[in-house]
Amino acid sequence: AQKITQTQPGMFVQEKEAVTLDCTYDTSDQSYGLFWYKQPSSGEMIFLIYQGSYDEQNATEGRYSLNFQKARKSANLVISASQLGDSAMYFCAMREGMFSGGYNKLIFGAGTRLAVHP
């Protein structure tokens, strides 16, 4: 079974509008972390936002917020007031066992390609 599912291969949004990128995850761990990364056409991977499984408030970083619904196991990324520079591939990722002593790898979803139109 997929641990991280991003069901939207591609999304379009008009500049200045908000957009939600979906991410659902599957884990039986109680302590885990959820991450979003942006990969523009230039290729670099840029960390955007983090949500811990024990965090009660939704994470926010500037125009990015994470809509965390623990019972539904979803961690959707919301980008407010889209800009042309937001056009990129967006990856959702999860790390299980965040507070255990060992190492647990970051598990990536397949990504969603966002295109922002003027």
Add this chain to the structure above:
Amino acid sequence: NAGVTQTPKFRILKIGQSMTLQCTQDMNHNYMYWYRQDPGMGLKLIYYSVGAGITDKGEVPNGYNVSRSTTEDFPLRLELAAPSQTSVYFCASSPRQGAEFFGPGTRLTVL
């Protein structure tokens, strides 16, 4: 802080050649990683390290070797390059199991 730096940015190798991809981080992170990303695909973990002197295999370690003699450096060695190793290689580091911060990547072509 420069963050995570990688050299070279681009490289073309002939089949059977060897090379080392360099990675350095200046954030004093204990954890470092090497990933590859094939065209249109996600990231696959090659090797990782939880501290100087400690390395372990990821999902796709065959054909690669790593070493971690210092906290800052985590070079990736390709021995006997094959066309299947044509990919973009990313080095990353993190503070224990926090968010991973990626380098700019090395685009490698094996012909």
